[in-house]
Each structure stands twice: as structure tokens, then as C-alpha cells.
Amino acid sequence: MNKAEILIIDDEPPIRKLLEITLESNDYKVWQAETGKEGIILAANHPPELILLDIGLPDKSGHEILKELRTWYNKAIIILSVLNNEADIVAALDNGATDYLTKPFRNAELLARIRSAIRKNQTNNNERKIICGDLEIDIIARVVSKNNQFLKLTATEYNLLLLFAKNEGRVLTHQYILKEIWGVGAQTETQYLRVFVGTLRKKIETNPNQPKHLFTESGVGYRFI
Amino acid sequence: MISILLVLFTSIACFFSMYFIGYKTVALLLLMTVSVLAMLFDILPVLIAAVLSALVWNFFFIPPIFTFHISNTEDLLMFLLYFVIALVNAVLTFKIRKEEKKARDKEEKEKTIKLYNTLLNSLSHELRTPISTIIGSVDSLKISNEKISSVNQLELLNQIDIASIRLNRQVENLLNMSRLETGILKPSIDWCDTNELVNSVIQKQIFNHHQTIIFEPNEQLPLFKFDRGLIEQVLQNLLHNAINYTPQNSIIKIVASQQSNYCIISVSDNGNGIPENEMQYLFDKFYRLPQSKTGGSGLGLSIVKGFVEAHQGQVYVKNNKDKGTIFTIKIPSEISYTNYLKNE
Numbered sequence: 425m426n427k428a429e430i431l432i433i434d435d436e437p438p439i440r441k442l443l444e445i446t447l448e449s450n451d452y453k454v455w456q457a458e459t460g461k462e463g464i465i466l467a468a469n470h471p472p473e474l475i476l477l478d479i480g481l482p483d484k485s486g487h488e489i490l491k492e493l494r495t496w497y498n499k500a501i502i503i504l505s506v507l508n509n510e511a512d513i514v515a516a517l518d519n520g521a522t523d524y525l526t527k528p529f530r531n532a533e534l535l536a537r538i539r540s541a542i543r544k545n546q547t548n549n550n551e552r553k554i555i556c557g558d559l560e561i562d563i564i565a566r567v568v569s570k571n572n573q574f575l576k577l578t579a580t581e582y583n584l585l586l587l588f589a590k591n592e593g594r595v596l597t598h599q600y601i602l603k604e605i606w607g608v609g610a611q612t613e614t615q616y617l618r619v620f621v622g623t624l625r626k627k628i629e630t631n632p633n634q635p636k637h638l639f640t641e642s643g644v645g646y647r648f649i
Numbered sequence: 650m651i652s653i654l655l656v657l658f659t660s661i662a663c664f665f666s667m668y669f670i671g672y673k674t675v676a677l678l679l680l681m682t683v684s685v686l687a688m689l690f691d692i693l694p695v696l697i698a699a700v701l702s703a704l705v706w707n708f709f710f711i712p713p714i715f716t717f718h719i720s721n722t723e724d725l726l727m728f729l730l731y732f733v734i735a736l737v738n739a740v741l742t743f744k745i746r747k748e749e750k751k752a753r754d755k756e757e758k759e760k761t762i763k764l765y766n767t768l769l770n771s772l773s774h775e776l777r778t779p780i781s782t783i784i785g786s787v788d789s790l791k792i793s794n795e796k797i798s799s800v801n802q803l804e805l806l807n808q809i810d811i812a813s814i815r816l817n818r819q820v821e822n823l824l825n826m827s828r829l830e831t832g833i834l835k836p837s838i839d840w841c842d843t844n845e846l847v848n849s850v851i852q853k854q855i856f857n858h859h860q861t862i863i864f865e866p867n868e869q870l871p872l873f874k875f876d877r878g879l880i881e882q883v884l885q886n887l888l889h890n891a892i893n894y895t896p897q898n899s900i901i902k903i904v905a906s907q908q909s910n911y912c913i914i915s916v917s918d919n920g921n922g923i924p925e926n927e928m929q930y931l932f933d934k935f936y937r938l939p940q941s942k943t944g945g946s947g948l949g950l951s952i953v954k955g956f957v958e959a960h961q962g963q964v965y966v967k968n969n970k971d972k973g974t975i976f977t978i979k980i981p982s983e984i985s986y987t988n989y990l991k992n993e
Contacts, residue, residue, distance in 0.1 A: 510878060528817055615840040615872050615985045622842055633848045633866060640849060643878045
């Protein structure tokens, strides 16, 4: 099997070195660019499977590079940011970033994000079943089971779970979820989202107070694993 | 305005008592009024009062009264003297006050410098300790693999890990503090599930602790509107303190409730409590309790206060009746009873 290729666009040599060692030791092939301009040229000449893009680059803002890349590049882009600034992250996700990581991050987290983002590249939409740990979603029959026990979900809860499961491992913003489930007019109705996430957790989590599937990303959205 | 009124008031009072005190005493009384004013107000109102009182005295009190005319030389001299004394009085008092202000400013500045030094000391300690750990451990690991057992190598790596997290935490504190100081902090408010928030804060306590943390989710709790990230930081800091400054096996209890339009969250412990006379300084920047153990920057609680106040909320601390301390935050908030949705 060919190694998946990853392009790193980051101006900090120590971060590039760290990413290079970590990724190569996990069987990825790594390309590196120091500036946004260089990154865009590299990506155009040789489109990688995934791009790790630092949002705070010296020559251009990562947001601009993201927009530029998204005019033709449709595979995964994961944003790296030192700013723990939710508004910034949400803006990047709305501009087409697949996921984000804030520095400092743990390697295990980085690798999990990369795996799930690359999987997203390859997903075909004809799956009949989605299995996440102890949960099994039968898309044709519209039924969910946990440890082989059927769960009673309402229509909204089911739709929400299906949306999460189809984007397993990826963060979904509040706006995106609201638009997908309740439609374009409902994008400010975050209280519905809170309530349904609460009830969904009670049904799918073994201990809803310590979720293992559905995680809150403060100020950004939710992540389903 | 007040100065003019006060002069007039004194004059009227004097006018009615003129039969008993004589118009020369009135001059002294008016002078006194001007002096009192000089102690209270700025230079301009005092000067106005001085001029006004001189004219009033002349017009109403120096015979012939109800004219600005002065008939005898002695009165004329007295009037001029009155005028000069009142002005000198005003100017002198003003000068004294200016000096006082200078002294106060100097004192304030010295206090700031002292605070700044405390900041530098505690900061350099808080930042240098983990950095030393990291540099030292890396040196040991680099030099020789044979001399250090694999168990100790792992231990050094763990120490680097812990030190990095501590360093990151302090940097976060400093960044939060500067967000507060520069006044750019604007809570981005949205609906929050407080039970979920408290649970996730408890989950994030990654370090080993020897206390029991109790939280019963309050099923009746409505959704509140606040900045989840900021309140998460607030609760994290309160919980971090409770864990760090209570003895092993203490019990830490978190309670979330609603009182009219307020979200109320309290973090209490059954530790050693806080001396009553220290309570008032607790939320001051860089303040740490005397004899508290090393580590900690004195920023945690001031950030708690800043973030809660950014929501127009309040934070209270008091010692429990029997044992330990209770911190309570009270945040005004919109309330959403969407619980009925649960039965769609």
C-alpha cells in the first residue's frame, strides 16, 4: 500500500521537525513548506492526501491560504493554531477546514485527527452500517443498537446521531449541525442542540456524565468518536 | 455651585444674626466658609466663593448696607484686607492639596513597583521551576543511556511531561490575565448545559489527586446563557485550588442551581478554611495566602473574579460553618426551559 502523503505548512522549524518525526514513524510520507506561498505551490504540483496548515504564518494569514486552497483542493485540511481562540477556529472550519488542533497538542490526538480526516477522504456514501465501538447504526433500517440492544431514539435524536457518526472523529460546528438537522432558519437555536445532545448522551453513553462517544468542544461544537 | 450656595447660606444666616455679632465678626465667619470650601473643592469655585463673599459682605453688611459704597476708611481697609486674605487662603490651601496629591501619587507608584516586583518574583519562580526540570531531565537523558535505569528514564520523561503542562497552565493564566487587563475581553455568550460543563471540568482534572469530588447533576436545571470557555476556566481554577490547597482525602463538592435569573455554582471543600482577615485580599492579583505551599502564581482567583465580572456576575467566598471553604459564583443569565423537548 502506498504511504499517505501529508503536506505540512508551518513556519516554525521545531514544529515541522516534530511533525516530520512523528508522522514518518507512523508511516506517512511528509512534505514541508515554510511559507503559505511555498505550500500552495507544493500542493498544486503534488496534491497530498492531507494538509496540516498553521494558521499564523508570516507571509499570509492561514485563513487566506485555506480559502485559496479550497478553490481547487478537496481533500482534508487540518488547521494548527496556537490561539485558543474559538472564533478563529470556527471561522477556519466554516471556510472549509476539515478539523483543527491547538498547540500544544498530544501526538495521539494529532494521529487520531489525521486518521479520521483521511478516512473521510475515502468514505463512500453507500455504507449500510456504521459501527463505533459498542454502537451500531443500521442506516437502511434506521435502527441503533448498543451492545446488541436496540435503543429507542426519537427521529431528531436519530438524525443527530447519524450526522455525528458519518463524521466520526471530526469536529462539527454548532452552525453546521443546526443547519443540517433543523434547517437554514434555525442556526441560532443552540438551546435545541444542547437539549438533544443531552438526551442523546443519556441513551448512547454508558455513563452520560463521562461521555465516551460524544464530546463537547467548548465554543466550537461537538466531536463524535 | 455648592460653593456659591454655601456662601449665600452663611451670609443669610449672618444677616439675621447681625444684631448679636456685628458686621466685623461676619467677615471672619465668611472667611471661615471660604477656607472650608478650599479644603473641599478645586481652585476655581473657591476663587469664585472668595470674590462673591467679599462682595456680599460689602453689600449686605458694611454700613451703609445694600450698597457697594463704603463710608469710612477703616471699613474700606478691612474690605480690601478681607479680599486679599480670602484669595491668599484659597490659593494656599490649593497648593497644600496639590502637594498632598503628589505625595499620594508617589506612594501609589511605590506600591505599584512593589506589586510588580512580587509579580516578577512569583512569575520567575513559576516559570523557571518547570523550565529547569525540563532542561535538567533532557540533559540527563541525552548524556548517557547506560547509567540511568530504564525506570528512571521513564521517570524523567514523566517529569518533563508534568513540567510542560504546568508551564502551559501558567502561560494560559498570564494570557488570560492580560486579556482582562487590556479590557479586550468580551464574553461570547451562548446557551450552555451547566451539568455537562461541570462534568467536563471534573473529567479534565488529569492529575492524580487524593480528594473525592462530588457532583450530582441537577436535572431541574434550565439552560443558561454564558461564555462556556470562560466559565469553564473559572470552574477549573476553583477546582484546581480546592485540590491543591486541601489535605488528602478531603471532599470537594460542586453544586449547580438556579435562583430567579441567576446561575449559581458553588465549589466547597472540607479543608482547613481561610483565615477571615485574609478573605478580603483573596481575589487580588498575585496575592497568595501567607505560608501557602510553593507553586501557584496568585493569578487563579483574580482571573475567576475577572471572568465572572465580565458576565456582570459576582464571586463570593466564605468559610463553611463546620469546616472548609465555599466559593460561589453568581451569573445573571437568560433562562431556557426547553426541557419539554425531551419528550418530543
